[in-house]
Amino acid sequence: MHLFLLLILQATAAIGQIDPAHCRYALGMQDGRIADDDITASSQWYETTGPQYARLNREEGDGAWCPEGQLEPSDSQYLQVDLGRLTFLTVVGTQGRYARSNGNEFARAYRLNYSRDGLLWKSWRNRQGNTVMEGNKNAYASVINDLHPPIITRLIRLIPVTYLSTTVCMRVELYGCPWDDGLISYAAPEGQLMMPPGYPIASLNDSTYDGAHERRRLFGGLGQLTDGVVGLDDFLLTRQYHVWPGYDYLGWRNDSLGTQGYVEMEFVFDRQRNFTSMKVHSNNMFSRGVKIFSSVSCWFKPRLIAGWEAEPVAFKTVLDDRNPSARYVTVPLNRRTAKSLRCRFYFADIWMMFSEISFQSGNTHTHTHTHTYIPVMTLLMTSTSATVNASTSDPPDEANTPILIGCLVTIILLLVIVIFLILWCQYVCKVLEKAPRRILDEEFTVRLSSCSPACDPHYERVFLLDPHMLKVETETPLSSSACGGGYAEPDITQCTPHQCFHSNAPHYAETDIVRLQGVTGSNMYAVPALTVDSLTRKDISAAEFPRQQLIFREKLGEGQFGEVHLCEAEGLPEFLGEGSPLPDRDGHPVLVAVKQLRADATSQARNDFLKEIKIMSRLNDPNIIRLLCVCVSSDPLCMVTEYMENGDLNMFLSQREIESTLTHANNIPSVSLSDLLHMSVQISSGMKYLASLNFVHRDLATRNCLLDRRLTIKIADFGMSRNLYSSDYYRIQGRAVLPIRWMAWESILLFCDVWAFGVTLWEIFTLCKEQPYSLLSDEQVIENTGEFFRNQGRQIFLYAPPLCPPSLFELMMRCWSRDIPNRPSFEGLYQALRPHVNQ
Structure with missing residues (x-):
């Protein structure tokens, strides 16, 4: 029984913290889980265009919901959906009325109103304050809109927007997941401005709060503390929303709240709950006067009309003056029962900043009206709670x-x-x-034929796709190009990856590839065994740097066995001597990235780290990140690499527009088409160098291309971006986390850098404004790989970016050829791209 209670506590601890990137499940318009009675409208044209027909990809009745008459610009007709319970809504999909090609009405734009109680309605607006969302351009294609920020609601209204008198019809699907946290509002003091000397002004207000603002206090709503977006270690940095510094945090200065020395917040829930804990994501950049709270006291109110209970729950934190990382602080609430909480968070320094607050609790009432499944563990907990209550009352x-x-x-x-x-x-x-060599499920097996009569007849391996999507047992010839191993890689003793598709090579054997699993959580490179043997037999060629001359600045990333830190390296140019790869610093301190092995790392991780150092020390190309020196004479083991001031290419491009007269006139950060082409050539040059060594990168994307202050691109993969770009990765069947939107269709078996290079080009020429296959969920991306496998003409390709020259998009399409021999090599890509730069 004790074990069971422990399991319950662990299960409840996982509930309540929602990741918007994964909370994208269809809520039941298309498949009918949302009943007709829960879909209403302000009006309808005919009985056959009533709200019950507003279901995405369905054509019952006359094919959609259509409000009565011509819609005028001043009208506020709406389609209303009751989700049956509080829901974290992240995506809205819409279509027009197609009616088996007989209809041609659709909404070009729409607004969203929402309500958590059916009484108070609020208008959704995006992070820039806009309320109108782009709708459909034709009657049949669906348009998927991500909600930034997401909505916590039970009722949602879609309000078509038109600028001319016209007929409008809509079909809809809503996406999200249950809001098990149960929080319906929080109240707090307004956030404040921070003006750190030498840094931009940080606005630490709750800019998405949907409640009231009165007398410098927020009440009656929800906002950034419940949007699922966790703030970065450096509160001045934000997560790609083109907003101001400090955006992700709600923060207060100690002396601005009088002499009380604390921030008081009140939390109201949908019903009475048994609270186990509260988790508060708090900033701890103590070098700028910010720390987590020193202590907290919480009072409980069992009912809204009751008073506050006299005895609070108090919790004292352990302050940290060594690690500036933001972190979750878990506050135990001792299973106290309440419908409202009032908590006082006491300052430990000048500033206190929160980015997320969530609660873990067991419900004290069952919830009957719902469109989602209730977990078995929750049912058991409710049954146990009901039995105990019955026996004690x-x-x-x-x-x-x-x-x-x-x-x-x-x-x-x-x-x-x-x-x-x-x-x-x-x-x-x-x-x-x-x-890992065992076949996990014999029903879903792909037989790969060998590329030569001299090879073994078959090489069996599970195609780790959705079992409902792939049910095949066939023989498909696959050969290799500039592609390295995932589950199966070329035998380097017979041929290189580039030679294999020109000659008859033996079957793929995974024993001939060494994979360097980076200690920061990334797959660094896949390296042929012969190359590793020839490199690792030698000593480390990088020089030992005095670690006391590395001055910590901030943490850039972390993984299971290691961390990456930004450090200032005193005396590094003199240490490296003539021929130093460091650019002229113009008197500025030398900043470096330091990859450090943790003290608790396994012996295998330690060996991999040393092996990685030996190989990295022999990589020498202007477009590959450079190992400068090491600290391996004592623990912790460290490798010191170049630091790229302009960060990663994804962030760099997403913050810019294409160069034009408008950008020059308004001083808007921009890039030219020739800049984009030059970036493409640099990446192809670096990949050509890796391919010449038979290295396979396995995670090529703009997030892993770094820029220095001269805009030189260097390819890397040190796990620095894994937290920031967590939505780009997908865990397949509990195995490795994979960048599926950059992977070739066959990449469950083979990793192909050439395919990923094509996707990276697509990112560059969309200025990284959207994720590849942004209209598809992760599961649909995997499903699309099955369409490539079946090759029946239903596979989906990325569209041609408007900025991309036709000849360059043709090159991308060659990178995405279904058959590997038809894809170009990196040498060919480099030669094809160079002339574009000179045009």
């Missing part, structure tokens, strides 16, 4: 005692079964991790 009649005993026995048996299943699943997962 009123003494049961003797006639009911056998029934209660029977219920308890049944619950205990169910708990034993659940515990057994959990332990069995853990055992099976461990077995599968230790035996």
Whole structure:
């Protein structure tokens, strides 16, 4: 029973913190889980165009919901959907009325209103304050709009917007997930401006708050503390929304709140709950006077009309003056029951900043009207809670005692079964991790034929796609190009990856590739075994740098066994001597990226780290990140690399527009078409160098291309961007985290840098304004790989970016050829791109 309670605590601890990048499930318009009675409208043209027909990709009735008459610009007709419970809404999809090609009405734009209680309605606006969303351009294609910020609501209204008198019809799907946190509003003092000397002004207000602002206080709404976006370690940096410094945090200065020395916040929930804990994501950049709170006291109110209970829960934190990383602070709430909480957070320094607050609780009432499944563990918890409440409130009649005993026995048996299943699943997962060569599911197998009659007849491997998508057992010839191993890689003793598709090569054997799993969580490179052997037999060629001359500035990234820090390296140019790869610093301090192995790293991670150093020390190309020196004479082991002042290419381009008279006149950061072409050539040059060494990058994308202050691109992959770009990665069946939107269709078996290079070109010429296949969910991206496999003409390609010359898009399409031999090599890509720069 104790084990079961521990499992319950762990399960509840995971509830309430929502990642908007993964909370994208269809809520039931298309498949009918949302009932007709829950879909209403302000009006309808005919019975056959009523709101019940407003279901995406469905054509019952006359094919859509159409409001009555011609829609005027001043009209506010709406389609209303009752989701049945509080929901974290992240995406809206719309279509027009197609009606089997008989209709041609659609909404070119629309607004959203929402309500958590059916009484108070609020208008959604994006992070720039705009309320109108782009709608459809024709009657049949669906348009998917991500909500930035997301909405926490139970009722949603879609209000078509028109600028002319016209007929409008709509079909809709809504995407998100249940809001199990239950929080419906919080109240707090308004955030304040911070003016750090030498830095831009940080506005630490709650800019997406949907409640009231009165007397410098927020109340009655939700905002950035519940949007699922966690602030960065440096509060002046934001997560790609083209907003101001400090945007992700709500912050207060100690002396601005009088002499009380604390910030008081009040939280109101949808119903009475048993609270286990509160998690507060707090900044801790102590070098700028910011720390997590020193202590917190919380009072509880069981009902809205009741008073506050006298005895609070108090919690004192452990302050950290060494690590400036932002972090979650978990406050135990001792299973106190309440519908409202009032918490006082006490200052530990000049400033206190929060970016997210979530609550973990067990419900004290069941929720009947819902369109989603209730987890089994929640049902068990509710049953147990109900039984305990019954036994502690009123003494049961003797006639009911056998029934209660029977219920308890049944619950205990169910708990034993659940515990057994959990332990069995853990055992099976461990077995599968230790035996990756075993076929996980014999029903879904792809047989790969060899590329030569001299090879073994078949090489079997599971195609790790959605089982409902792929049910094949066929023979498909696959050969290699400039592609390295995922599950199967070329035998380098026979041929290089570039030679394999020109000659008859043996079957792929994964034993001939060494993968460097970077200690910061990234797959650094896949390296042929022969190359590794020839390199690692030598000593480390990088010089030992005095670690006391590395001055910590901030943390850039982290993984399971290591971290990447930004440091100032005193005396590094003199240490490296003549021929130093460092650019002229013009008197500025030398900043470097320091990759450090953690003290608790395994011996295998330590060996991989040293092996990575040996190989990195022999990479020498102007477009590959450079290893400068090491600190390996004592622990912790460190490697010191170049630091790129302009960050990664994704962030750089997403903050710029294409160069024009308008950008020059308004001093808007911009890039020219020739800049984009030059960037493309640099990346192809760096990849050509890696390919010449038979290295396979395995994660080529703009997020892993860094820029120095002279806009020289250097390819890297040190896990620096994994937290920032977590939505670019997808965990398939509990295995490795994969960048599926950059991977070739066959990449479950092979990793192809050439395909990823084509996607990277596409990113560059869209100025990284959207994610590849942004209209597809992760599951649909994987499904699309199955269409490439089946090759029946239904596969989806990335569209041609408007900035991209036709000849260059043709080059991208060659990178995405289904058959690997038809893809160009990096040498060919480099030669094809160079003339574009000179035009």
